[in-house]
Amino acid sequence: MEVVIIRSAAEAGRIAADRVEAAIAGRPRPVLGLATGSSPLPVYRELADRVRCGLDLSHARGFALDEYVGLSYEHAESYHSVVHREVTIPLGLDPDAVEVPPGMAQDLAAAARRYDDAIVGAGGVDIQLLGIGSDGHIGFNEPTSSFTSRTRVKRLAERTRADNARFFGAPEDVPTHCVTQGLGTISEAREVVLLAFGAGKADAVAAAVEGPLASICPASVLQLHERATFILDEEAAQGL
Numbered sequence: 001m002e003v004v005i006i007r008s009a010a011e012a013g014r015i016a017a018d019r020v021e022a023a024i025a026g027r028p029r030p031v032l033g034l035a036t037g038s039s040p041l042p043v044y045r046e047l048a049d050r051v052r053c054g055l056d057l058s059h060a061r062g063f064a065l066d067e068y069v070g071l072s073y074e075h076a077e078s079y080h081s082v083v084h085r086e087v088t089i090p091l092g093l094d095p096d097a098v099e100v101p102p103g104m105a106q107d108l109a110a111a112a113r114r115y116d117d118a119i120v121g122a123g124g125v126d127i128q129l130l131g132i133g134s135d136g137h138i139g140f141n142e143p144t145s146s147f148t149s150r151t152r153v154k155r156l157a158e159r160t161r162a163d164n165a166r167f168f169g170a171p172e173d174v175p176t177h178c179v180t181q182g183l184g185t186i187s188e189a190r191e192v193v194l195l196a197f198g199a200g201k202a203d204a205v206a207a208a209v210e211g212p213l214a215s216i217c218p219a220s221v222l223q224l225h226e227r228a229t230f231i232l233d234e235e236a237a238q239g240l
């Protein structure tokens, strides 16, 4: 695991965008693993700048990590909407080639399995961007998630619902369940870049990087990954 400590969000964006460019170079149909949340935004901003300067991502496929259950895809805070608004459009991706887990499916379990199969069928993720929850979750794999888990329905931890209440009118409006890629699914990406900023992430980052390999900190699974990079500001790195 590589740890890079940066001085600004823009620097984090540049380093991660370089990794994305390198990971997809020469691949006819590269696959990007897309994360929501505020942490990856500097990467999307940097990639959007590069697209304006000629970088072409229109041949890339994208798979998002997670989605709320029961939230209309048209809702502004559904990850279908967020990914379309913050990633697909600014990066010039083909909207038909960007997939988000099926939080509105009738048969969620079957739809989640199909989503997982689609990632494998696309040849797997070339580079996965990640944020980290204050409880150490990646995607929506909450503490005690199995390291071998696949895309499935999960109940959201109360701490995650509280963290994400800022996006909804009232805390009780935050959905209680999600569909998320599993830790086993995420671990199959050929490269992983996790971004974390601010003191609120310091405990989770320390547990992920230097704590025991333990499902109580789901991000610690990345200690097993051959190509995982944590890009941190000094506040997020202060527990290391």
Ligand code: GLP
Binding pocket: 035, 036, 037, 038, 039, 040, 065, 066, 130, 131, 132, 133, 134, 137, 138, 139, 140, 160, 164
């Ligand atoms: C949500 C997302 C995660 C994200 C986390 C942290 O729970 N499902 O993928 O990593 O928020 O978000 P932020 O980067 O805004 O702190």
